[in-house]
Amino acid sequence: MAQDTQQLAEAEKKEPAFGFGKEERQLLTDPLNDNNPITVQVLGICSALAVTSQVYPSLIMAVALIFVTSFSNLIISMLRNSIPGSIRMIVQLLVIAGLVQVVEIVLGAFAYSAYESLAVFIGLIITNCIVMGRLEAFAMANKPWRSFLDGLGNGIGYGVVLVAMAIVRELFGKGSFMGWKVMPDAYIANNLMVLPAASLFIIGIFIWIQRSLNPKLVDVS
Amino acid sequence: MDALNVFIKAAFIDNMILAYFLGMCSYLAVSKTVKTAFGLGLAVIFVLGITVPINWLLNTYILQDGAIVEGVNLVFLRLILFIAVIASMVQLVEMIIEKVSPSLYNSLGIFLPLITVNCSILGGSLFMVSREYEFGTSVSFGLGAGLGFFLAIVAIAAIREKLKTAAIPPALRGLGMAFILTGLMGLAFMSLMGIDPAAFN
Numbered sequence: 001m002a003q004d005t006q007q008l009a010e011a012e013k014k015e016p017a018f019g020f021g022k023e024e025r026q027l028l029t030d031p032l033n034d035n036n037p038i039t040v041q042v043l044g045i046c047s048a049l050a051v052t053s054q055v056y057p058s059l060i061m062a063v064a065l066i067f068v069t070s071f072s073n074l075i076i077s078m079l080r081n082s083i084p085g086s087i088r089m090i091v092q093l094l095v096i097a098g099l100v101q102v103v104e105i106v107l108g109a110f111a112y113s114a115y116e117s118l119a120v121f122i123g124l125i126i127t128n129c130i131v132m133g134r135l136e137a138f139a140m141a142n143k144p145w146r147s148f149l150d151g152l153g154n155g156i157g158y159g160v161v162l163v164a165m166a167i168v169r170e171l172f173g174k175g176s177f178m179g180w181k182v183m184p185d186a187y188i189a190n191n192l193m194v195l196p197a198a199s200l201f202i203i204g205i206f207i208w209i210q211r212s213l214n215p216k217l218v219d220v221s
Numbered sequence: 222m223d224a225l226n227v228f229i230k231a232a233f234i235d236n237m238i239l240a241y242f243l244g245m246c247s248y249l250a251v252s253k254t255v256k257t258a259f260g261l262g263l264a265v266i267f268v269l270g271i272t273v274p275i276n277w278l279l280n281t282y283i284l285q286d287g288a289i290v291e292g293v294n295l296v297f298l299r300l301i302l303f304i305a306v307i308a309s310m311v312q313l314v315e316m317i318i319e320k321v322s323p324s325l326y327n328s329l330g331i332f333l334p335l336i337t338v339n340c341s342i343l344g345g346s347l348f349m350v351s352r353e354y355e356f357g358t359s360v361s362f363g364l365g366a367g368l369g370f371f372l373a374i375v376a377i378a379a380i381r382e383k384l385k386t387a388a389i390p391p392a393l394r395g396l397g398m399a400f401i402l403t404g405l406m407g408l409a410f411m412s413l414m415g416i417d418p419a420a421f422n
Contacts, residue, residue: 042396045245089337090308097301105297123300123347127340129246195411196242200404204397211392218391 027149031157037130038161039207044130049199058166060114062159064103073151077139100125224361231365237341238373239410244341258378266367273363276346303346311337
């Protein structure tokens, strides 16, 4: 009996239901650099690039994505033992689609201007590969709390790159930050930065900088 | 002639990849060799050509305000229904190809199921709704958007094959260079934006 409770206590110590130890912290910090969704995993480029010409819609997009990744990870992780393998993609998509629908309705009600400017890109969070990628890679094999943290970390890692890109693009493309004029009047706005193509150059340069600082990420092939 | 206009506009001017940056994930992941890029491009043309008209029918006859019963508006189900159609269509296409042509099935491999989460497929259906196409133009829009994806992915795959022997800084090799290249191609494609498709009539 005493041995039983001791074993139980040990198991509890190994994986507390809502603990926040070193591994949990790593789940949150890894996606910020070593395993960044955009610059390393190259997931979710699709719906992100077109919204980063201004800071405000990018912030909304980042918040929406953090919500969807963390809660879809949580829900799928709770359901993971009862989903039959053959239809798991459809189940995952339906959970994501339901959450995205919630985001779309909430945005339409409380932030209509952002809802208008983001338009189809909110709907496209469904097919944002980062959401489904984390479900497949993490939530299907881990407990709910840690899956939630993983989703949160990846959402934040994604959002940080998104907002950083938006700051660069809005600063040089429009000379402003969140709509306020920052650059002196003599600055002539660089229209290239407003074009969608510029976001690709900026991601390319981000990857270049990150890999120079962090050589273990360099492509060997 | 309307259908032809929409087709040309979807393929060249409103190119899914180079103008809207949809479908980037598979575009970057599958563009290492021309052969696989070609197979994926064909599959995307096929799936887009089927799902856009089907979603048009669903949207017009089931989802829209008062389409089934007066006063019932099911538009809030749009995303869920569209993605379910796409997932089941991809599954269906996979089964048909497996029965009819096992050799094509084997050469496509994993890329066939991956089309489900290709943003350009769902994007095609959502654009079809927001641009208010007719049934005929939605067919040509689906095919044109697919052709645009096909051209873009084959082009970048050919360039990346050549780049394998180029002297690029190690930190920029591979992914970083692919992004910058896509940006340059996007700039080049912008020159097509000045073309008015109505001039072809």
